[in-house]
Amino acid sequence: ALHMNIAIIGTGYVGLVTGTCFADMGMNVTCVDNNTAKIDSLKEGVIPIYEPGLAPLVQKNYEAGRLSFSTSLQEGVAKAEAIFIAVNTPPDEDGSADLSHVLAVAREIGETITGYTLVVTKSTVPVGTAELVKAEVRKSLDARGLQHVDFDMAANPEFLKEGAAIKDFMSPDRVVVGVESDRASRIMKRIYRPFLIASDRLLVTDIPSAEMIKYAANAMLATRISFMNDIANLCDLVGANVEMVRKGIGSDARIGTKFLYPGCGYGGSCFPKDVKAIISTARQHGYDMRVLRAVEEVNEAQKHLLFHKLMAHFGGSAQGITVALWGLAFKPETDDMRQAPALVLIENLLSAGANVRVYDPVAMNECRRIVGDKVHYADNIYDAAKGADAIMLVTEWKEFRMPSWSAVLAGMHPAGPDMAPPPVFDGRNIYDRTELGAAGFSYYGLGK
Numbered sequence: 001a002l003h004m005n006i007a008i009i010g011t012g013y014v015g016l017v018t019g020t021c022f023a024d025m026g027m028n029v030t031c032v033d034n035n036t037a038k039i040d041s042l043k044e045g046v047i048p049i050y051e052p053g054l055a056p057l058v059q060k061n062y063e064a065g066r067l068s069f070s071t072s073l074q075e076g077v078a079k080a081e082a083i084f085i086a087v088n089t090p091p092d093e094d095g096s097a098d099l100s101h102v103l104a105v106a107r108e109i110g111e112t113i114t115g116y117t118l119v120v121t122k123s124t125v126p127v128g129t130a131e132l133v134k135a136e137v138r139k140s141l142d143a144r145g146l147q148h149v150d151f152d153m154a155a156n157p158e159f160l161k162e163g164a165a166i167k168d169f170m171s172p173d174r175v176v177v178g179v180e181s182d183r184a185s186r187i188m189k190r191i192y193r194p195f196l197i198a199s200d201r202l203l204v205t206d207i208p209s210a211e212m213i214k215y216a217a218n219a220m221l222a223t224r225i226s227f228m229n230d231i232a233n234l235c236d237l238v239g240a241n242v243e244m245v246r247k248g249i250g251s252d253a254r255i256g257t258k259f260l261y262p263g264c265g266y267g268g269s270c271f272p273k274d275v276k277a278i279i280s281t282a283r284q285h286g287y288d289m290r291v292l293r294a295v296e297e298v299n300e301a302q303k304h305l306l307f308h309k310l311m312a313h314f315g316g317s318a319q320g321i322t323v324a325l326w327g328l329a330f331k332p333e334t335d336d337m338r339q340a341p342a343l344v345l346i347e348n349l350l351s352a353g354a355n356v357r358v359y360d361p362v363a364m365n366e367c368r369r370i371v372g373d374k375v376h377y378a379d380n381i382y383d384a385a386k387g388a389d390a391i392m393l394v395t396e397w398k399e400f401r402m403p404s405w406s407a408v409l410a411g412m413h414p415a416g417p418d419m420a421p422p423p424v425f426d427g428r429n430i431y432d433r434t435e436l437g438a439a440g441f442s443y444y445g446l447g448k
């Protein structure tokens with residue numbers, strides 16, 4: 001076939017972005033999901049996730065007829081030359097990646113295909129998963145008496161960032177493709193050529209290496225964050241300023257400037273789960289990932305840090321005080337609250353008897369879904385600060401960067417005569433201590 005027909009199984013963050021971007025480059029794409037509500041709403045033009053630029057791109061390609069949505073894998077796969085598996089791979093109880101959705105899809109693919117197809121794992125999956133998928137597809141084909149049907153496997157991990165997903169997908173730093181046949185390699189090159197015209201950034205590897213690259217990349221990024229959190233905590237103790245330290249080391253070309261920001265812990269659907277999964281893979285092979293175990297431990301502690309600073313400020317009790325939480329999402333430009341530090345802080349504050357007032361530009365509904373009415377949902381940061389005794393900045397949304405501090409303070413509960421001025425706990429180091437001091441606040445940053 002001259003034209004490229006593609007099926008994407010799993011229409012979440014990764015599946016929807018991948019499918020939409022392929023369609024935007026002229027390919028015919030069917031996005032499949034077994035969540036009927038999700039597919040129905042997509043057909044009505046309602047995008048189930050918040051991702052800048054995604055909605056108009058979906059709409060454009062849907063209206064052009066290049067992008068369609070279906071709950072039926074059979075329908076999506078019927079004409080597809082390549083099938084991308086992009087379903088979720090959540091952590092199992094023991095931290096390993098739960099492959100049940102991936103393998104269920106593999107089984108269904110084997111029950112459906114009738115001729116040569118390329119089966120691509122796009123989900124983040126441990127080394128060896130492509131082998132398991134292959135065996136599953138083969139088993140289903142055998143059961144249908146279709147031993148002669150040929151198919152290939154490819155591993156194509158995804159590196160997009162939530163919040164910049166379209167940009168990352170359209171101009172990737174690199175595309176990693178693990179294959180074991182020339183035919184598979186040719187198809188993958190053809191699919192990705194439109195994205196790599198400006199510079200050839202396709203890295204073709206064997207399948208296990210491609211699977212490993214994704215985990216190693218996320219584990220490295222998580223390591224940088226925990227490392228900097230450790231450095232920031234030490235800076236606090238010795239009187240150094242981590243912001244200067246960060247610039248001082250980031251200017252070293254061997255280190256680089258990115259992912260050197262201390263904070264209140266990494267969250268999201270990827271780093272926590274992928275770090276756990278690689279530790280678990282190693283354990284299954286009798287190897288102990290000592291560095292990554294420490295990375296996890298530092299991160300867990302860091303999520304509680306603002307709460308400990310608050311307790312210390314209020315002399316060991318938060319009973320009856322009111323705290324404004326600015327930001328809920330695990331990072332800006334997303335409504336994703338999976339493993340978000342905000343959830344840990346809300347839990348800490350509520351169990352210490354504090355009242356919590358929250359505001360986030362896009363994650364309010366998500367928070368309502370998870371936390372319910374145990375916290376007060378405010379209209380904006382000033383409303384969140386109303387009657388509050390303390391402010392906690394948890395997510396560094398742009399609109400939080402330069403508040404009118406006088407307006408914030410005017411709404412807050414005044415500190416008692418013998419008390420320090422109301423505290424601001426800056427979980428992302430975005431505020432200036434001097435400015436906040438002058439505005440009448442006690443300022444707590446991280447390592448500065």
Ligand code: NAD
Pocket residue numbers: 009010011012013014015032033034035038086087088089101104105122123124125158159160161162269270
């Ligand atoms: P998600 O939970 O947003 O979406 C997964 C989708 O798969 C859901 O809509 C679900 O209904 C669907 N699904 C599950 N089982 C199915 C089945 N049997 N048939 C059809 N559909 C099924 O997940 P996500 O964030 O898109 O992540 C998908 C994978 O990509 C994960 O392995 C993740 O680790 C990886 N990944 C995610 C990101 C990210 O930023 N979110 C980035 C890179 C890689």
